[in-house]
Amino acid sequence: MEEKTQTREQEFETRFQKYYDELKWLYYELYENGEQAFKELCEKLYEWYLERKDSLKELDRTRESDPGWYKRNDLLGMMMYVDAFAENLTGVMNKLDYLEECGVNYLHLMPLLASPKGRNDGGYAVADFRTVQPELGTMEDLEKLADECHKRGISICLDFVMNHTSEDHEWAKRVRAGEKEYQDRYFFFDNFDIPGQYEQTVPQVFPTTAPGNFTWLPDLGKFVMTTFYPYQWDLDYRNPVVLNEMVYNMLNLADKGIDIIRIDAVPYIWKQLGTSCRNLPQVHSIVRMMRMICEIVCPGVLLLGEVVMEPEKVVPYFGSVEKPECHMLYNVTTMASTWHTVATRDVRLLRRQMDIVNGLPKEYVFLNYLRCHDDIGWGLDYPWLRNFGIDEVAHKRYLNDFLTGQYHDSFARGELYNSDPTSGDARLCGTTASLCGIEKAVYEHTRDALFRAVRLDIMLHGYMLVQSGIPVLYSGDEIGQVNDYTYHEDPDKWADSRYLHRGKFRWDLAELRKKPGTLQNDIFAALSRMEKIRASLEVFQGNSDVRTVDTWDDSILGIVRENNGQKLVALFNFSEYDRTAWIDEGDGMYTDLLGGSEMEARGVKMPAYGIFWLLRKDAG
């Protein structure tokens, strides 16, 4: 097959040729008779390139010449629902000053494409990949917002929900209209024979809210595969048309100015009978192809993989040095281990987890976070915990009891998510502030408890900011916003407790960030201060050496960062008691960047939920 090369622009051509062989090879490996489809894909790539406006092409070039642009320590993310934050996209545009005040330069907007009311899984059931949900605005609004963000140095991240479409998507409608060609884009079965075989090896994502992996469609007299909710039909990537069309949908978002494509639920996209249908090798081929396609059409665009799994499953999504896949991945196990530590006041598991992450190549970029739009799943290192006689089911019960406030001395206010009575398993929802005790303390008017809760909240953020990678705040956390229980009364939401932490942004409370003495001011000011320090010091750069240090107190986590002569010793007391970090760095005087005092990094007395960021003096 001869590719037309003469007429294409040089820049595109060079990039295209660089990846052509590998792309073709992978494509043909997946699709035996994929010649025609591959040819079409290649032609379309050029069209998407031509479609890309000059300002974005310019951005591509700048980023190509500075490939580490997203690894800088001054990156600070925030994720938010457009409607909860500012009603619609124009509203977000009008609030960009606030986001700049928060120091945010990476903005993850939660799903905003057209999806049916009441059957949308928070926007993750997309009915049209080319249209913005009308209540939120239009594609033009999104484009304008992206332009304005770029002017301000803010990058935008958007979900690309590629595992499934909504049953209201045009393809699904055409299936219902009897078009066989469209049926082949999903997994359809006339009876439960094969679905039954799948069910033997495929685990469940939503065991309580959406049990099973298949849905019976009485109007069609068929079963369709639905790994998530029944209205989210899984796409069949064994059909090359599906891959091509979805790639075009991705490139369309990129051409609207989206900088970071969050590949939603990526481990699930390839299914094979007799397997768990997770993380199959074909998934990696597809992600690698998507990476190459972006490098060809829009090299300034980054891929963020959503892989909510244990570290061994997550890391392969970075690909290899020669054949990279995702640019960034979520540091999910660290996040879950953090909440385990809050509930147990025992840092040993967290320390082990951090040692694992710190042992990975420094090129890997992780997104660090305390809370996101999803629940907290207890994907902890149970094989290791078992060494301490910890039983998984009992331990999860303790974590959930503590974090939902059932345990006798608990300050946390969370709710269970997908509690599965058969396995005794359950996940957890709630905002950082509510899980830290702010909600309870405010409700009960207990000053001391509020003081402690705010300190815990700030300490957790300070600990997140010390990790290498991109810290991502959850909108509302910067002002200590608590749970929103109104979803209990909403018929479209009540069954999904993740809405507990998806409440409307409280602009009235945000105003209080300017008023000293309020908890909003305490948290906002502390976060701003720490973020500024983080952005200004070399020791926070991603290429620093990072290790944990033994504090000889199981409640205190110690992290040491070193870069080019700078040294930071960061200490975090996860207990509600005053403790001492029995460290002895013995190398001179340190300045506590947060409290301002000068001290030695030695036998450091720490208040309950205290935090120290000690920078060695005379640091070069």
Ligand code: GLC
């Ligand atoms: C991802 C999203 C989650 C959604 C699921 C299905 O895991 O984070 O919110 O329910 O995908 O699209």
